[in-house]
Amino acid sequence: MGRRELRRDLAVLPMSVVRELTDLSDRQIRYYDQQGLITPQRGAGKQRRFSLNDVDRLIEIADYLDAGYSVSEIHEVDAKKQRKLAEKPEPNEENLRHMLADELLKIGRFNGQRKF
DNA sequence: TTTCTAACA
DNA sequence: TGTTAGTA
Secondary structure (H helix, E strand, C coil): CCCCCCCCCCCCECHHHHHHHHCCCHHHHHHHHHCCCCCCEECHHHCEEECHHHHHHHHHHHHHHHCCCCHHHHHHHHHHHHHHHHHCCCCCHHHHHHHHHHHHHHHHCCCCCCCC
16 A cells, blocks of 8 residues: 555544534534544643544534434444444445445435535 | 633523 | 633
8 A cells, every 4th residue: 555545544633623624513523522422532732633534433423413313323323333344344235225325314414404 | 822621501 | 512611
């Protein structure tokens, strides 16, 4: 792999940047962290440092929340996702349907009740 | 100035 | 969730 690839897991983004990238409030981002939905790295002074993956994750969380899911339900979705990933690494029909569902959920963000 | 935690409305 | 207080 080349060193030119984007290191999506490198935590270098401060709260201010993530706030704008996700269109979420600091409060919401910290709350999702508290709930264990995200685990940002910490820098000097315990300041959160987010990676590109964290940003994607936050957007995904926001999508689920907008779709009416509760925090605990999102945790269940994660657990289910991990089980599927652990037992069947190869994409089967079931996984593909979940992947499609996730994509539709994201697309729905542009058709749903959002103010933009 | 920015971010953090805790707590109250 | 917003907001405020007191810090680091």
